[in-house]
Amino acid sequence: MFPAYTALAYLTLAHPEAQLYFGPGLGQGIWRIWPSYGASVFNEFLDVFKGLAKKHGVYIVPGTMLIPTGKGVANTTYLISPEGTIHGTQQQTHLNRDERGSGFARGDDLQVFATPMGNLAFVICEDAWYPEVMRILTLKGAQIIIAPIAVPKPYSKWHQVRGMWQNIQQNQVFGIESCLTGFLGGVEFDGRSTIYATCEMTPGDTGVLSQAKAAHMEDVFMADLDFFELAKTIRRFDIFSRFNIPLYKRWFPHVYGENPAQ
Amino acid sequence: MKALVKKISEILGLWLFKGFLWFQSRPSIVKQALAEKHITPSIATDELPESGRPSKIRVAAVQMKLELIKQNHARAYAETIYRLTKEAVDQGAQLVVFPEDSGVPLVGLIPGLEELAARGFDSAVQEVSGGETKIADVFRLLSPAVKRIYETTFSTLARSFRVYIISGSAYLEDVDGKMRNIGYLFDPDGNIIAKQRKLHLLPLEADWGFEPGLELEVLDTRLGRIAFPICMDATYFETFRIARLRGADIVVIPAANNEEYLFWRTMRGIWPRVQESQVLGVSAHAVGNLLGMPFTGKSGLLGPLELTQSEDGYFTQADTFDEEEVVVGDLDLDALYQFREENPLNFNVKLYEKYLPGLYEKGKKDRIQTNEVDRHK
Incomplete structure (x- = not known):
């Protein structure tokens, strides 16, 4: 899998004259170039990954692309099957202030995709810091959470821990976080890509199965996801078994509307 | 006839034991023990505004060593809680927080408990009761006595020191007859403002x-708006989200982790909850070994990464995970409000x-089924 904004990187390399930078004009910029060449460049981008998936017989998550929608541009990811077809897509559902200021629009649904490897689902960028997202996905049966991420410098280990790491722990699933590094659209990104499991399943109890060597450099790494071990961990203590559903029913979802905590 | 005689002796024995508990838990014992301390009231809570939230508060998290009280139960318990509260108040604390299970040392009211527990608490109870009794029933028997000692101790200390106290928790019979793990919030007049059930x-x-x-209690106090769920409640983001959305600025977690201290496992509780819901947090951990069960944890004061000097989410934290400590620090509510506005x-x-x-219902059921299927693979 690849990190967030990969298609934007492809687009800016192919067409530097588009002058796409993170900030107030980004969404409008994508809209502007979309009819002339934006859509076709994006399709080229997808075709590259479809071809690679088919050639190597693997699933690929090619990162994300900003796609024009009714209200802005949606940060969208794709799951490409070993047959080279699009098996599923997901839009980012939570936006931070910078993203809203850049003309992003959010999606309003979350999907889980059945594959022979297990049930996959996506959290994109800011979604990783809203625990509702992974809770909904895991309640829908997700077993592997895939997170294309891009966080501006400076890198903070603890910011990463309060995102994917802790959400993997509180939902007892596997997680694959792929982080963007380097310059894109006028912003420098850093991040340490990581493959997660519950603490009980990982060396040194860290919750980390495998990790990039550093936050500022390119790396490719892998890990085995052992579903038998995961099931054993859950059987020892299933966090879901102790939900206080009457409490949640009393307050969700209206408590969000009553006091939106802005 | 023999069965009837046995039953009558059992009942008489039970009544005698209940009488013993009632005698041992007289509030006058606690009050006398604390009166002898000649407690000087703190002026720290006088500085808190009568209405609206304060800019900053000083909080103490008591890392309490759980030890079975074997004799003079009410007096010994009151003296232990007094000593820890005084250490906190002497450092200016306006709120003193005790850990989960802070009332459990009072199970020493059961004569010979230590010998029973040496064989395993659970199996000992089964043996004595002939397999008909659950552990909760043992606590039910003790509940009236524990409640009297516990409430009198914390109420008297809150009133005498003039501080807010979150008592931690005790296993008590609730108003509906069910046994629950219950925590208390006392105000500086010694009143119970709220009880929180785990x-x-x-x-x-x-x-x-x-x-x-x-239900999750969220209370307006002169310290700010507070919730105080218990231990495992911090494993679930839902607890803190509901608290925050209902206006809580400070969420206190009395905890008692009955496990080996492993750093990353401790990061699965209050730490992520404080981050994701943008509140200030207090964790007070039980330590020590009670009836063969080891308790570990580092008490501390927490906040969003961006507000903490070391950018790790801790304002201050205990030095040890297995020793008694009183951790005192400030929680800056002005800084929290500014952070929320900016983020x-x-x-x-x-x-x-x-x-x-x-x-929730379906997700819970599906997961159980999935793991049952995996078990048989």
Whole structure:
């Protein structure tokens, strides 16, 4: 899998004259170039990954692309099957202030995709810091959470821990976080890509199965996801078994509307 | 006839024991013990505004060593809690927080408990009761006595020192007759402002016959708006989210982790909850070994990474995970409000309306089924 904004990187390399930078004009910029060449460049981008998936017989998550929608541009990811077809897509559902200021629009649904490897689902960028997202996905049966991420410098280990790491722990699933590094659209990104499991399943109890060597450099790494071990961990203590559903029913979802905590 | 005689002796024995407990738990014992301390009231809470939130508060998290009290139960318990409260108040604390299970040392009211526990608490109870009694029933028997000692101790100390106290928790019979893990918030007049029932139980607690609470209390106090769920409640983001959305600025977690201290496992509780819901947090851990059960944890004061000097989410933290300590520090509510303004949470309510809370029942059931299938593979 690849990190967030990969298609934007492809687009800016192919067409530097588009002058796409993170900030107030980004969404409008994508809209502007979309009819002339934006859509076709994006399709080229997808075709590259479809071809690679088919050639190597693997699933690929090619990162994300900003796609024009009714209200802005949606940060969208794709799951490409070993047959080279699009098996599923997901839009980012939570936006931070910078993203809203850049003309992003959010999606309003979350999907889980059945594959022979297990049930996959996506959290994109800011979604990783809203625990509702992974809770909904895991309640829908997700077993592997895939997170294309891009966080501006400076890198903070603890910011990463309060995102994917802790959400993997509180939902007892596997997680694959792929982080963007380097310059894109006028912003420098850093991040340490990581493959997660519950603490009980990982060396040194860290919750980390495998990790990039550093936050500022390119790396490719892998890990085995052992579903038998995961099931054993859950059987020892299933966090879901102790939900206080009457409490949640009393307050969700209206408590969000009553006091939106802005 | 023999059975009837046996039953009558059992009843007489039980009544005698209840009488013994009643005698041992007289409030006058606690009051006398604390009166002898000639407690000087603190002026720290006088500085708190009568209305509206304060800019900053000083909080103490008591890392209390759980030890079985073997004799003079009421007096010994009051003296222990006094000593720890004084250490906190002497450092200017306006709120003193005790850990979960702070009332459990009073199970020493059962004569010969230590010998029973040496054979395993659970199996000893089964042996004595002939397999008909759950651990919760043992606590039910003790409940009136524990409640008297516990409430009198904390209420008297809160009033005498003139501080807010979150008592931690004790296993008590609730108003509906169910056994629950219950925490208390006392004001500086010694009044009980609220009781919080533990909302998410450990499997062990459920097996022992305890019931979860059904409501999360969020209270307006002169310290600010506070919630004080218990231990496992911090494993669930839902607890803190509901607290925050109902206006809580400070969420206190009395905890008692009955496990080996492993750093990353400790990061699965209050730490992420404080981060994701943008509140100030206090964790007070039980330590020590009670009836063969080891307790570990580092008490501390927490906040969003951006507000902490070391950028690790801790304002201050205990030095040890297995020793008694009183951790004191400030929680800056002005800084919290500024942080929230600069980093507003932007919820997707439309998304939640689609799935929450409807998915919980099904998700829980599906997971159990999935793991049962995996078991048989």
